[in-house]
Amino acid sequence: xxxxxxxxxxxxxxxxxxxxxxxxxxxxxxxxxxxxxxxxxxxxxxxxxxxxxxxxxxxxxxxxxxxxxxxxxxxxxxxxxxxxxxxxxxxxxxxxxxxxxxxxxxxxxxxxxxxxxxxxxxxxxxxxxxxxxxxxxxxxxxxxxxxxxxxxxxxxxxxxxxxxxxxxxxxxxxxxxxxxxxxxxxxxxxxxxxxxxxxxxxxxxxxxxxxxxxxxxxxxxxxxxxxxxxxxxxxxxxxxxxxxxxxxxxxxxxxxxx
Amino acid sequence: xxxxxxxxxxxxxxxxxxxxxxxxxxxxxxxxxxxxxxxxxxxxxxxxxxxxxxxxxxxxxxxxxxxxxxxxxxxxxxxxxxxxxxxxxxxxxxxxxxxxxxxxxxxxxxxxxxxxxxxxxxxxxxxxxxxxxxxxxxxxxxxxxxxxxxxxxxxxxxxxxxxxxxxxxxxxxxxxxxxxxxxxxxxxxxxxxxxxxxxxxxxxxxxxxxxxxxxxxxxxxxxxxxxxxxxxxxxxxxxxxxxxxxxxxxxxxxxxxxxxxxxxxxxxxxxxxxxxxxxxxxxxxxxxxxxxxxxxxxxxxxxxxxxxxxxxxxxxxxxxxxxxxxxxxxxxxxxxxxxxxxxxxxxxxxxxxxxxxxxxxxxxxxxxxxxxxxxxxxxxxxxxxxxxxxxxxxxxxxxxxxxxxxxxxxxxxxxxxxxxxxxxxxxxxxxxxxxxxxxxxxxxxxxxxxxxxxxxxxxxxxxxxxxxxxxxxxxxxxxxxxxxxxxxxxxxxxxxxxxxxxxxxxxxxxxxxxxxxxxxxxxxxxxxxxxxxxxxxxxxxxxxxxxxxxxxxxxxxxxxxxxxxxxxxxxx
Numbered sequence: 001x002x003x004x005x006x007x008x009x010x011x012x013x014x015x016x017x018x019x020x021x022x023x024x025x026x027x028x029x030x031x032x033x034x035x036x037x038x039x040x041x042x043x044x045x046x047x048x049x050x051x052x053x054x055x056x057x058x059x060x061x062x063x064x065x066x067x068x069x070x071x072x073x074x075x076x077x078x079x080x081x082x083x084x085x086x087x088x089x090x091x092x093x094x095x096x097x098x099x100x101x102x103x104x105x106x107x108x109x110x111x112x113x114x115x116x117x118x119x120x121x122x123x124x125x126x127x128x129x130x131x132x133x134x135x136x137x138x139x140x141x142x143x144x145x146x147x148x149x150x151x152x153x154x155x156x157x158x159x160x161x162x163x164x165x166x167x168x169x170x171x172x173x174x175x176x177x178x179x180x181x182x183x184x185x186x187x188x189x190x191x192x193x194x195x196x197x198x199x200x201x202x203x204x205x206x207x208x209x210x211x212x213x214x215x216x217x218x219x220x221x222x223x224x225x226x227x228x229x230x231x232x233x234x235x236x237x238x239x240x241x242x243x244x245x246x247x248x249x250x251x252x253x254x255x256x257x258x
Numbered sequence: 259x260x261x262x263x264x265x266x267x268x269x270x271x272x273x274x275x276x277x278x279x280x281x282x283x284x285x286x287x288x289x290x291x292x293x294x295x296x297x298x299x300x301x302x303x304x305x306x307x308x309x310x311x312x313x314x315x316x317x318x319x320x321x322x323x324x325x326x327x328x329x330x331x332x333x334x335x336x337x338x339x340x341x342x343x344x345x346x347x348x349x350x351x352x353x354x355x356x357x358x359x360x361x362x363x364x365x366x367x368x369x370x371x372x373x374x375x376x377x378x379x380x381x382x383x384x385x386x387x388x389x390x391x392x393x394x395x396x397x398x399x400x401x402x403x404x405x406x407x408x409x410x411x412x413x414x415x416x417x418x419x420x421x422x423x424x425x426x427x428x429x430x431x432x433x434x435x436x437x438x439x440x441x442x443x444x445x446x447x448x449x450x451x452x453x454x455x456x457x458x459x460x461x462x463x464x465x466x467x468x469x470x471x472x473x474x475x476x477x478x479x480x481x482x483x484x485x486x487x488x489x490x491x492x493x494x495x496x497x498x499x500x501x502x503x504x505x506x507x508x509x510x511x512x513x514x515x516x517x518x519x520x521x522x523x524x525x526x527x528x529x530x531x532x533x534x535x536x537x538x539x540x541x542x543x544x545x546x547x548x549x550x551x552x553x554x555x556x557x558x559x560x561x562x563x564x565x566x567x568x569x570x571x572x573x574x575x576x577x578x579x580x581x582x583x584x585x586x587x588x589x590x591x592x593x594x595x596x597x598x599x600x601x602x603x604x605x606x607x608x609x610x611x612x613x614x615x616x617x618x619x620x621x622x623x624x625x626x627x628x629x630x631x632x633x634x635x636x637x638x639x640x641x642x643x644x645x646x647x648x649x650x651x652x653x654x655x656x657x658x659x660x661x662x663x664x665x666x667x668x669x670x671x672x673x674x675x676x677x678x679x680x681x682x683x684x685x686x687x688x689x690x691x692x693x694x695x696x697x698x699x700x701x702x703x704x705x706x707x708x709x710x711x712x713x714x715x716x717x718x719x720x721x722x723x724x725x726x727x728x729x730x731x732x733x734x735x736x737x738x739x740x741x742x743x744x745x746x747x748x749x750x751x752x753x754x755x756x757x758x759x760x761x762x763x764x765x766x767x768x769x770x771x772x773x774x775x776x777x778x779x780x781x782x783x784x785x786x787x788x789x790x791x792x793x794x795x796x797x798x799x800x801x802x803x804x805x806x807x808x809x810x811x812x813x814x815x816x817x818x819x820x821x822x823x824x825x826x827x828x829x830x
Contacts, residue, residue, distance in 0.1 A: 015746050033500020033590065045699040049750030050743035054298070057466045059506050060588065061395070061581075062301045078588055099437050100747045107414075110299055114406040119362030127356055128315070130371035136364045140389065143364060143396060147300055180362065 004030040006081060008039050009089040010051055012101050023089065024048070030081060036088060037065050037076035040102070052101040060211060063148030066093055067102055073150040073209045093153040106149060112166050116174050117190070121182045135181040142176035142220055144212045145169065151206035151216055157199045165196035168206035168216045175220035178227075188227035197225060261441040261678050264411070266292040267665040268658065269430050269446035271418050271473055274302030275394070275650035276630025276657070277452035278401035283658025284450075285408050289665055292444055293405070294433065295414040296453075296468045300402045303454050303466045304650065307394025308509035308581065309378060310386030311358075311651075312644030313351035317372040319383035324348040325823050326382050331645060334380040334540045335609075335638025336779040336789070337827045338486070338796055341816035342616035343636040346656075347648055354651040355387050363400040365389055376578075377514045378643040380540035386644040391509050391581040397647060415747075416442070418472070419755055420681050421449065421480040421626070422673045428480055428625040429671040432681040436752070439745025441682045443673040448625055448661035451477055451612060452654060455631040459760045459767075460605035461710040464496055464507035473632045475759035477612045478766070482621040484799040485634045485811070486610035487763070488771035488781045491641055492715050494544035496604025498562035503589045505604040508565065508582065510643045512599075513537040515578050517567040519548070520598070521556035527563075542640045542780045545603040549715045552602065562602035568595055603715060607646060609637040609780065610767070613798065619657035625664065629657035635796075639779020688740050688754040695740030698753040701732050705760055713767060718785045722772045729764045736761060766799040769806050773797050791829050 008028045013021030026043040037055055044051050056064040058077045065076040068091040070084060081088065096104035151168035152158050158167045174187040174195075191197040200221055207216040214220075231237070268284040270277045273295030281293045295302065316322040328348035332339050355373065359365065365387050366374040375384045389396040405412065418433035422443070430446040453473025457465025478484055495508040513519075519537055521527050531547040532539040548563050558564060567575060567582075572595040575583055579594075586592040586599060612621050612628035614635060619627045630650040637645060705728075712725030736758060741750030774797060776790040777783050795810040816824065 014744070031501055033502040035502055038502050044749055045697075049697070049699070049741045049753075050748065052747040052749060054747075055467055056297050056301045057303075057306055059306065059503070059585065061392075062297075062305050062466065064298060064301050103437070103747050105437060106298060110406060110412075113403070118403055118407045121360065121362075128317075128372055129359060131364075131367055132371045133367045136367055140364055143389075143399060144392065145399075146305070146395065177362070180364065183362075 006030060006039065007087045008043060009087065010040065010043065010101065011091045012051070013098060014100055034081045035077050036069050036074075036079045036081060036090060039081055039088065040076060040090060052099070052103045054103045061146060063146035066148040066150050066153065067091065068093060068153070073153045075148055075150070075211050078211055093149065095153040095155070095158050096149070108163070109149060109152070109169065112170050113173065116170060116177070117185050117187055119177055119180060120184050122184055125182065129182060131181045139176045139179040141214055142172040142179070144214055145172055146212060148211060150209045150211065154205045154209045156203070156205070157201070161196065161199055165199045166191065168221065170195065171197065171224055172214060172216055172220040175224055178224070186227065186231070188224045189231050191224055192228040192232065197221070197228065259441070259679055259682060261443060261682065263443050263445070264292055265445045265670060265672070266290045266411070267446065268448045268450065268661045269444050270294070270450045270452060270658070271431060272302070272452035272454060272630070272632070273299060273412070273414065274304040274452065274454055274630065275397050275401065275647065276654035277302070277450070278398070278405055279651050279654030280450045280452055280629055280658035280661070281410050282401065282404055282408070283655045284662045285410055287659060287662035289662045291410040292446065293410055293412050294416045294418055294431070294444070295412070296417055296472070297414065299412055299414040300398055302398065303469055304394045304398045306464070306466060306507065307397070307647055308391040308507065309511040309514060310376060310388030310393045310644050311351070311355060311397070311647035312378070312381060312385050312642065313355045313387055313648060314348065314383070314385060315352045315355060315373060315375070315387065316383070317368055318375040322383035322385060327351065327385065328820070329823050330381055331636070331642060332638070332824050334642050335640055337638065337794060338778065338813050339638025340616055340635040341814060341820055345820060346616060347636060347645065347652055350652045351648040354648060358397065358400055358651065361400045361404055363389070363396050376511060377538060378510055379513065379538045379544060380642045381644070386514065388511070391511050391579050393647060417752065417755065418476065419685055421476050422677055423480060424671045426624055428623055430673055431476070432673065432678055434685065434745065436747050439747070441678060443678045445671060445673045447665035447668050447670060448627060450627040450629060450657045450661050451632050452628070452630045452657070453632045455608035456760065456763055457605045457608070459706065459709050459764055461706040462496065462505040463605040464493060464505055465605070470756035470760055471608070471763045472756070472759050473628070474611050475762045477621060477623070477626060477628065478762060478799070478801050480623055480626065481801060482623045482626060483613040484611060484766055485613045485796045486639070486770070487766040487799050488774050488797065489609035489639050489779065490605060490713070490767070491541055491607040491609060491780050492545040492603040493606035494541055494548055494603055495565055495601040497590065498600050498602045499560040499590055506585070506589070507604065507606065508599060508601050509579070510541070511579060512565060512567050512582060515567065516570055517565050520564040520566060521551045522558050523556055527551050527556070540640055541643065546715055546782060548601070548603055558600050560600055562600040564598040565601045566598045568597060571595070607631065607641050609639065609641055610634045610770070617656070618660035619653055620660060627657040627661045629653040639781060685751070685755070686745070688751055689743065689745070690740055691742065692740055696735055696738045698739050698741065698750060698757045701735060701739060702753060702757050702760070704728065705732055705757070705764055709764055713771060715782060717771055717781070717783050719772060719783070722768050726765065726768045726772070729761060729768060733761050733765070766806050769808055770797045770799060773808050789829055794827070
């Protein structure tokens with residue numbers, strides 16, 4: 001196989017570098033089953049050890065090696081070279097601040113995470129808990145998420161509005177908790193009011209790139225939007241709340257949600 | 259030099275299951291906590307755990323109880339596991355599982371709505387509580403969410419490069435943040451090591467990038483005793499094809515759910531090696547059986563054996579093993595609902611590590627605690643699948659609690675500027691830019707090759723001695739190792755540091771393997787093929803001025819009522 005080689009183009013930009021950055025080219029010999037991550041690591045280990053790249057499990061279980069490969073958001077470990085052309089271009093995820101080369105700063109994601117109300121089970125539940133697969137399964141779909149943040153990377157709302165929209169990853173996180181059979185909190189209103197869920201115009205780009213094939217838009221975003229609409233815009237409830245608010249002189253007329 | 263200075267009661271190094279559980283326990287005790295993670299938060303190797311967590315909740319097999327779990331753990335660990343650790347594990351595992359559920363984890367269910375359990379090698383009953391084949395991910399996400407809602411300082415992509423000491427006491431760690439390249443001192447009253455294993459010391463491994471034994475090496479350098487360093491578990495089933503994914507784990511859950519092993523002659527060879535337990539015998543036995551079949555020339559085209567689950571049907575596989583379906587489809591183009599998998603043993607789990615007290619997880623150095631894969635003692639000579647996920651929760655919590663108790667009784671010690679600058683100087687030497695600096699990747703390759711060849715499934719004295727020679731050679735070349743670039747996110751620099759650790763650990767592993775002149779559990783020697791009574795000991799490694807010093811420690815005898823559960827060990 002070693003008579004075959006590809007041209008690997010790797011984005012380079014250091015912390016102090018001004019300007020748009022550049023692409024360095026490497027000739028990488030092909031091996032059967034080689035992934036884009038293998039190719040990048042070949043370059044790091046043999047040609048230029050100063051390339052910064054983040055990876056971990058190499059098995060599509062951890063979600064560390066997300067990048068834009070030939071302009072498409074993918075996990076590098078799961079993208080096979082033979083499915084691409086003779087030229088492979090690797091660029092870091094554009095939705096996050098750049099650290100160096102292919103590495104971006106994901107810490108903002110965890111700050112948002114801390115703001116989504118954590119699991120709060122019903123009180124006085126006897127143990128062991130009885131739950132059924134059919135109910136558990138709905139939340140389990142979202143708990144498959146490996147936090148690669150490709151859904152955030154591809155999301156044009158995140159790119160255009162920044163932190164005004166929490167983004168698809170955070171919506172499925174909230175949905176996983178909301179759909180937990182024993183949970184007692186509704187997060188749809190706070191997702192809408194504080195998390196900008198209304199900005200999402202359901203183009204489904206996020207679920208298209210999800211390496212875990214989670215139906216992000218269909219099964220999480222749309223149901224959360226619907227639930228929030230019920231709470232916020234149900235005309236009867238709105239009237240009741242308005243009257244209540246008038247009575248109390250409050251500006252915010254919605255039901256108290258956490 | 260500018261650097262960051264942090265202080266806390268309890269410093270946790272490592273952010274897998276054990277580290278996170280330790281951090282939560284310390285927060286619960288009212289301590290200030292700093293947790294360091296070499297990877298991005300939530301990417302630790304725990305996410306790779308697939309099959310489940312062992313706990314005798316007896317939802318599927320009503321006959322199960324803690325005594326049976328205890329016996330399985332000691333017997334399959336070939337009697338050199340610590341009885342008290344095994345007792346704690348067996349008794350506390352059900353509570354740990356229910357606690358996880360209270361934290362928000364969602365396990366698969368039985369038809370009555372209880373937590374589902376599956377069969378696994380060496381476990382008498384169906385005991386592994388699971389979430390399809392991604393149980394570890396569920397545990398990590400559940401604990402991660404707890405941490406994010408608590409008042410812990412988490413520094414991810416932060417590497418601890420040495421432990422700081424004040425006299426004989428560990429008082430925190432010094433390291434640097436990968437994203438900024440900035441050095442930092444983490445002064446702490448107690449320090450918990452929870453950095454996981456060292457599978458990447460081998461060429462073929464199921465382990466992640468980070469599995470280079472950092473914490474074990476740091477503890478060793480700080481004077482802590484290590485034990486059972488010869489005990490490396492080879493998981494029977496890793497992928498073999500294509501070469502790029504060689505070693506990737508194929509969960510034992512496949513065999514737990516009925517998967518059958520065949521050689522290239524279509525013989526179900528486990529009937530010959532283990533007529534009773536067959537595919538579900540302990541990992542050391544199944545791994546060696548596969549190895550022998552391949553050696554005999556009964557291997558497949560790519561040097562493995564076949565594992566068949568297709569006969570169970572598509573619907574069953576998609577429900578029970580969706581991750582495996584995906585893994586084979588994506589990486590090797592095999593549809594496991596139709597075709598057989600090709601598998602061979604892969605380096606998987608380290609039973610050895612830092613010697614820790616069963617009750618408190620205290621190491622032999624004051625102020626230093628260890629839990630999870632980086633600690634040793636529980637699994638003896640062979641770990642049962644599913645016991646490690648119980649281990650990290652139970653002993654992670656204990657380490658966190660006892661580290662907190664320790665912290666309450668003492669005054670803080672501030673790591674000095676001199677210590678930080680000395681350590682920073684030592685690390686930055688790797689970036690000196692000598693034109694003839696040796697590549698850490700080349701030396702690491704040589705080290706991995708030596709481990710693979712001389713410290714594999716079957717070893718012998720002559721081979722191990724050769725291996726030791728190679729390691730000593732590498733050790734002498736370490737001084738000339740270096741890489742180009744800056745401190746910021748420099749993978750090459752991390753590789754230099756990992757190489758340092760792996761060289762120390764490889765020497766301990768080889769010295770211990772050479773010492774143990776018998777075959778027991780994962781340690782099999784062709785020149786000493788029998789298990790021998792006089793070797794019912796744990797081999798201890800300690801650092802004596804840069805040299806590995808070995809001693810034997812008799813395995814503690816359990817009290818009468820527990821000894822009766824286990825029964826006498828048999829020698830052929």
